Amino acid sequence: MTGRRDFLQATGAGLLAARRWQPAATDRRSAFSLWTWVHGGAREVDLAGWRTRYARLRASGFTGVLVSGGEAAMHGEAAHAEGLVLHRWIWTMNRSGDATVKAEHPEWFSVSREGRSSLTHPPYVGYYQWLCPTRRAVREYLAGVVDGVAATPGVDAVHLDYIRHPDVILPRNLWETYGLVQDHEMAPFDFCYCEACRDRFARETGRDPLALEDPAADVAWRAFRWRMVTETVEVLARAVHARGKAISAAVFPTPTIARRLVRQAWDRWPLDVVFPMTYHGFYREPVSWIEGAVAEGVTALPTATPLVAGLYLPDLPPPALAEAIRAARRGGASGVAMFEAGGLTDAHLAAVREVLQEAG
Numbered sequence: 277m278t279g280r281r282d283f284l285q286a287t288g289a290g291l292l293a294a295r296r297w298q299p300a301a302t303d304r305r306s307a308f309s310l311w312t313w314v315h316g317g318a319r320e321v322d323l324a325g326w327r328t329r330y331a332r333l334r335a336s337g338f339t340g341v342l343v344s345g346g347e348a349a350m351h352g353e354a355a356h357a358e359g360l361v362l363h364r365w366i367w368t369m370n371r372s373g374d375a376t377v378k379a380e381h382p383e384w385f386s387v388s389r390e391g392r393s394s395l396t397h398p399p400y401v402g403y404y405q406w407l408c409p410t411r412r413a414v415r416e417y418l419a420g421v422v423d424g425v426a427a428t429p430g431v432d433a434v435h436l437d438y439i440r441h442p443d444v445i446l447p448r449n450l451w452e453t454y455g456l457v458q459d460h461e462m463a464p465f466d467f468c469y470c471e472a473c474r475d476r477f478a479r480e481t482g483r484d485p486l487a488l489e490d491p492a493a494d495v496a497w498r499a500f501r502w503r504m505v506t507e508t509v510e511v512l513a514r515a516v517h518a519r520g521k522a523i524s525a526a527v528f529p530t531p532t533i534a535r536r537l538v539r540q541a542w543d544r545w546p547l548d549v550v551f552p553m554t555y556h557g558f559y560r561e562p563v564s565w566i567e568g569a570v571a572e573g574v575t576a577l578p579t580a581t582p583l584v585a586g587l588y589l590p591d592l593p594p595p596a597l598a599e600a601i602r603a604a605r606r607g608g609a610s611g612v613a614m615f616e617a618g619g620l621t622d623a624h625l626a627a628v629r630e631v632l633q634e635a636g
């Protein structure tokens with residue numbers, strides 16, 4: 277059994293000591309890494325069971341797992357025992373599962389252009405209950421959440437999901453599901469027009485966002501909402517780094533799409549590694565689209581920030597998965613992350629091993 281220092285060096289993840297996990301920026305391919313998101317809440321699986329699952333991944337060359345549910349410390353122990361890095365995957369701005377904050381701070385929830393709170397009138401689906409990123413109290417609260425996660429033994433990094441506004445425009449493949457033609461920004465899906473946002477925007481610009489003739493076309497109002505999410509990420513990154521841990525996030529596929537659909541300017545965030553969900557099927561694109569999507573993100577990011585491309589397994593039978601990994605590599609990705617582990621068949625893993633052996 278290798279010591280912990282050896283394991284960290286072997287996985288290219290000296291992030292614990294070095295703050296920034298940094299494969300050679302000039303040669304991203306040499307550090308190509310494999311990850312998977314894991315729904316880790318299955319009660320019937322114990323430590324030994326997770327070790328078995330993680331050993332199967334490690335045997336196919338995986339670097340790390342992004343795990344939600346279950347006990348973080350237990351997953352950390354299982355992952356480390358099998359030589360994997362553990363990112364603890366959490367819901368961030370979407371707090372539908374946070375009974376305390378819903379009961380005690382209904383005023384923290386974001387408000388649509390129609391004046392309705394996402395707490396009482398969630399858009400699209402019942403769980404779309406989102407905090408407003410502009411409020412200082414919200415940022416402090418979330419900093420406490422990530423601090424608690426980062427302090428958990430066995431957690432190497434905090435992995436932010438739902439770190440954004442609700443979708444003002446859904447990915448193209450979901451329009452029919454909700455009976456919508458979202459070729460423009462519609463008021464019920466456009467957030468946040470709460471008092472805190474209106475006050476701060478008015479202080480900065482002298483204008484009330486509710487009085488804008490065409491809010492979608494207003495450059496300052498668009499940029500304001502990108503910046504409020506970015507400032508929140510900055511607060512969370514400071515909290516996680518203060519614990520000597522790394523921070524990562526699952527984000528929309530490209531900087532352009534992320535800004536337009538969910539107001540994420542993620543190429544400006546102080547992350548140690550970024551996982552754009554380059555889920556081609558959501559956008560009715562072919563597998564080959566992944567290359568360009570990845571390249572846009574890699575170009576926009578600081579060179580020291582690795583980009584790991586998220587791949588959506590239900591749209592990727594094994595041969596297509598191999599093609600998707602090749603596309604991500606050609607685009608300059610530092611690795612790929614698959615959603616999610618339960619969908620990884622032995623045939624998928626065989627395809628992954630085959631691609632890894634190819635030159636590059």
Ligand SMILES: [Zn+2]
Pocket residue numbers: 386387408409410411468469470471472473474
């Ligand atoms: Zn707000």
